Amino acid sequence: MAKQAASGGVRGSRTGRPVMALLDLLGRRWSLRILWELRDAPLTSRALRTACDEASPTVLQARLTELREAGFVELGDGGGYGLTPLGRELCETFMPLHRFAERWRSKRSA
Amino acid sequence: MAKQAASGGVRGSRTGRPVMALLDLLGRRWSLRILWELRDAPLTSRALRTACDEASPTVLQARLTELREAGFVELGDGGGYGLTPLGRELCETFMPLHRFAERWRSKRSA
DNA sequence: CGTATTGCTACGATAAATGTAGCAATGGAG
DNA sequence: CTCCATTGCTACATTTATCGTAGCAATACG
Numbered sequence: 661m662a663k664q665a666a667s668g669g670v671r672g673s674r675t676g677r678p679v680m681a682l683l684d685l686l687g688r689r690w691s692l693r694i695l696w697e698l699r700d701a702p703l704t705s706r707a708l709r710t711a712c713d714e715a716s717p718t719v720l721q722a723r724l725t726e727l728r729e730a731g732f733v734e735l736g737d738g739g740g741y742g743l744t745p746l747g748r749e750l751c752e753t754f755m756p757l758h759r760f761a762e763r764w765r766s767k768r769s770a
Numbered sequence: 771m772a773k774q775a776a777s778g779g780v781r782g783s784r785t786g787r788p789v790m791a792l793l794d795l796l797g798r799r800w801s802l803r804i805l806w807e808l809r810d811a812p813l814t815s816r817a818l819r820t821a822c823d824e825a826s827p828t829v830l831q832a833r834l835t836e837l838r839e840a841g842f843v844e845l846g847d848g849g850g851y852g853l854t855p856l857g858r859e860l861c862e863t864f865m866p867l868h869r870f871a872e873r874w875r876s877k878r879s880a
Numbered sequence: 881c882g883t884a885t886t887g888c889t890a891c892g893a894t895a896a897a898t899g900t901a902g903c904a905a906t907g908g909a910g
Numbered sequence: 911c912t913c914c915a916t917t918g919c920t921a922c923a924t925t926t927a928t929c930g931t932a933g934c935a936a937t938a939c940g
Contacts, residue, residue, distance in 0.1 A: 765788040
């Protein structure tokens with residue numbers, strides 16, 4: 661495996677600004693969703709797939725690898741993907757999004 | 771062209787949960803970046819392109835349309851794209867990401 | 881008129897995601 | 911041990927998204 665984005669390869673990091681790297685990493689399909697679905701409890705790869713609207717295992721596996729290399733997600737001993745402490749922090753950052761989304765909908769359908 | 775989305779077509783909204791729709795919308799290439807680059811002041815389409823690392827105008831235009839239909843971005847009278855009040859709210863939601871990214875980097879390169 | 885912006889589009893080439901199928905490894909139940 | 915279900919993960923052909931380059935019509939200034 662060893663794809664390695666860790667030491668300076670995440671797209672967008674050319675700018676040197678870590679936000680860009682993060683924004684780029686999160687701006688890929690299913691990245692945000694995966695973090696979101698893992699917010700409460702760990703899930704097996706298959707349960708995660710189900711939670712993610714039956715997304716293709718190819719992409720899911722790719723994102724999972726990237727997120728693991730980024731240090732946000734980890735694969736537990738007995739199987740199952742879960743958030744690392746760092747990943748949990750990141751997820752907290754996104755929590756206000758939930759409330760925002762509710763307000764957003766009401767304005768859209770208004 | 772009249773793409774889509776405006777009145778209930780954002781991918782991911784099939785679940786009925788607005789977070790999913792939002793997560794999906796933001797989980798497309800350059801979406802987060804565009805919001806980020808507009809955080810301070812409006813930019814012309816070309817300035818935005820420059821800010822976004824010379825991204826292809828095709829995608830940029832597509833994202834811009836989607837973000838406009840979502841009500842986050844608007845095209846000013848005298849030209850130039852800017853955030854709507856709603857878009858500014860959303861951007862505020864992402865601000866903690868900046869600080870997080872800094873911490874993230876220090877842990878990655880540790 | 882020429883020139884230089886603006887927002888935006890066409891289109892072939894390339895990269896990414898989808899959908900379906902299946903692998904090797906692990907852990908019971910009989 | 912065999913059978914079966916589950917785990918994480920991969921192959922591969924098809925479809926979709928994005929890239930990169932070029933260029934359009936509209937507007938403004940001299």
